[in-house]
Amino acid sequence: MAEAAICPIDAQFSGEISTLLSSPPLPQVQEYFEALVSERQCSGIKVIPDSEHGKGVHSQFDFEENDLVLKDRMLVGAQHSSNKIDCLVCSFCFQFIGSIELQIGRKLYLEELGVSPFNECGPSDQMECSSSSEKINLSQDIIQSLMNGSLQLPYSEKFRLPSAVPCPGGCKEAYYCSKSCAEADWDSFHSLLCIGRGSSALNTEALLKFVKHANETNDIFIVAAKVISFTVLRYRKLKQQGKLDTSKSSSSCIFPLLLEAWKPVSMGFKKRWWDCIALPEDVDSCDESEFRMQIKDLAFESLQLLKEAIYDSECAPLFSLDIYGHIIGMFELNNLDLVVASPVEDYFLYIDDLPPSQKKEAEKITKSFLDALGDDYSISCEGTAFFPLQSCMNHSCIPNAKAFKREEDRDGQAIIVALRPILKGEEITISYIDEDLTYEERQELLADYGFTCKCPKCIEERP
Numbered sequence: 001m002a003e004a005a006i007c008p009i010d011a012q013f014s015g016e017i018s019t020l021l022s023s024p025p026l027p028q029v030q031e032y033f034e035a036l037v038s039e040r041q042c043s044g045i046k047v048i049p050d051s052e053h054g055k056g057v058h059s060q061f062d063f064e065e066n067d068l069v070l071k072d073r074m075l076v077g078a079q080h081s082s083n084k085i086d087c088l089v090c091s092f093c094f095q096f097i098g099s100i101e102l103q104i105g106r107k108l109y110l111e112e113l114g115v116s117p118f119n120e121c122g123p124s125d126q127m128e129c130s131s132s133s134e135k136i137n138l139s140q141d142i143i144q145s146l147m148n149g150s151l152q153l154p155y156s157e158k159f160r161l162p163s164a165v166p167c168p169g170g171c172k173e174a175y176y177c178s179k180s181c182a183e184a185d186w187d188s189f190h191s192l193l194c195i196g197r198g199s200s201a202l203n204t205e206a207l208l209k210f211v212k213h214a215n216e217t218n219d220i221f222i223v224a225a226k227v228i229s230f231t232v233l234r235y236r237k238l239k240q241q242g243k244l245d246t247s248k249s250s251s252s253c254i255f256p257l258l259l260e261a262w263k264p265v266s267m268g269f270k271k272r273w274w275d276c277i278a279l280p281e282d283v284d285s286c287d288e289s290e291f292r293m294q295i296k297d298l299a300f301e302s303l304q305l306l307k308e309a310i311y312d313s314e315c316a317p318l319f320s321l322d323i324y325g326h327i328i329g330m331f332e333l334n335n336l337d338l339v340v341a342s343p344v345e346d347y348f349l350y351i352d353d354l355p356p357s358q359k360k361e362a363e364k365i366t367k368s369f370l371d372a373l374g375d376d377y378s379i380s381c382e383g384t385a386f387f388p389l390q391s392c393m394n395h396s397c398i399p400n401a402k403a404f405k406r407e408e409d410r411d412g413q414a415i416i417v418a419l420r421p422i423l424k425g426e427e428i429t430i431s432y433i434d435e436d437l438t439y440e441e442r443q444e445l446l447a448d449y450g451f452t453c454k455c456p457k458c459i460e461e462r463p
């Protein structure tokens with residue numbers, strides 16, 4: 001436990017770290033969110049700072065019930081490691097890729113191999129995975145023919161998916177729906193976190209150790225690493241564009257550039273992870289401080305592995321425990337899930353809805369696959385993401401909006417719809433918790449977010 005107390009970067013760069021963690025000036029916040037709202041083309045909302053709840057989202061015109069209030073692109077996100085066995089999605093926009101056959105074949109193949117999340121296979125290296133398998137239901141040949149495209153399932157052409165584009169760095173871990181997503185991910189995050197030949201990481205062996213540690217402990221570290229990679233890469237781009245003031249000494253001209261690169265992350269509400277993480281039910285309150293120290297040690301352990309893999313001395317403050325803890329805390333407090341529904345579920349529902357004679361014919365082929373998949377046939381893509389606009393929404397136990405994916409929302413964007421008519425100027429709120437719980441249960445859950453709810457429902461139900 002003594003380890004976490006000693007993080008030399010925290011001591012050496014304490015001034016820079018506190019600047020990075022302080023709230024950006026109000027005009028900068030306003031300018032940033034105005035630009036974001038215009039980029040997202042969601043002119044119906046405005047982010048307004050208020051003294052009571054910090055920032056909040058307010059309506060700019062009247063919304064009807066079920067109206068789309070906001071469609072928000074993530075700043076950074078990742079699929080859960082354990083979910084990677086179930087679905088193959090674009091590593092940048094998170095839509096499903098390949099084909100219905102590949103999605104089904106890959107899942108059955110990996111399940112049969114008993115592959116753990118720490119040892120995944122993409123579409124093209126499946127043949128190279130050593131097979132120790134015992135068959136469960138279907139023969140290897142049938143599963144292989146699904147994956148290599150020689151077996152086409154009936155009606156699957158109605159559910160076409162984009163072909164899987166491999167990572168340009170050659171890692172066989174990340175796949176994309178298009179060349180443009182591959183390039184965008186490479187430029188924004190992946191070039192520094194890729195374990196392939198083209199990686200610009202310092203040490204890909206260390207990177208593998210970092211990922212293994214995250215998979216075995218908490219995959220929130222992977223999203224935190226993406227935030228750091230995003231900032232380092234932005235810093236390098238700004239430097240390349242010549243935005244360095246060469247008339248100043250090197251450290252004083254580097255830091256403003258790092259601050260600029262960090263700007264999108266600086267806008268997120270955050271606290272240190274070990275201070276804001278909810279106490280698990282099986283931890284006694286008298287052991288709370290011990291638990292929080294263990295969480296801090298775990299973050300420290302992960303950070304050391306990441307540092308070995310991608311450290312950049314010009315961005316040193318980013319590799320402090322304080323910054324790492326705040327980045328993870330940002331995900332903890334914003335609680336923003338990444339969910340994309342599976343087209344495999346749609347496919348089997350389509351087969352089930354066919355007229356009886358066509359259904360009988362199709363099921364001669366599809367039934368064995370559905371049986372082999374079992375209850376897991378409809379697993380969605382799931383992960384964690386930070387959505388900059390959605391994360392400005394405050395909570396209410398009687399919210400006027402909610403996060404809701406519609407039929408057409410098949411990628412990693414966040415969708416907020418109105419639950420009832422919202423008048424121009426009203427604050428738009430969502431519920432962070434199950435609002436049907438009792439007053440006491442709600443307050444207990446909201447305490448993890450660091451506030452006591454004073455919405456009209458809580459005021460009315462307060463004992």
Ligand SMILES: C[S@@+](CC[C@H](N)C(=O)[O-])C[C@H]1O[C@@H](n2cnc3c(N)ncnc32)[C@H](O)[C@@H]1O
Nearest residue numbers: 053054055269334391392393394395449450451
């Ligand atoms: C996801 S952020 C919401 C945006 C935040 N207000 C900001 O300034 O960025 C969650 C945090 O906002 C504050 N918050 C949200 N809803 C609140 C409410 N109903 N009452 C008081 N504080 C609230 C809490 O500090 C909470 O941890």
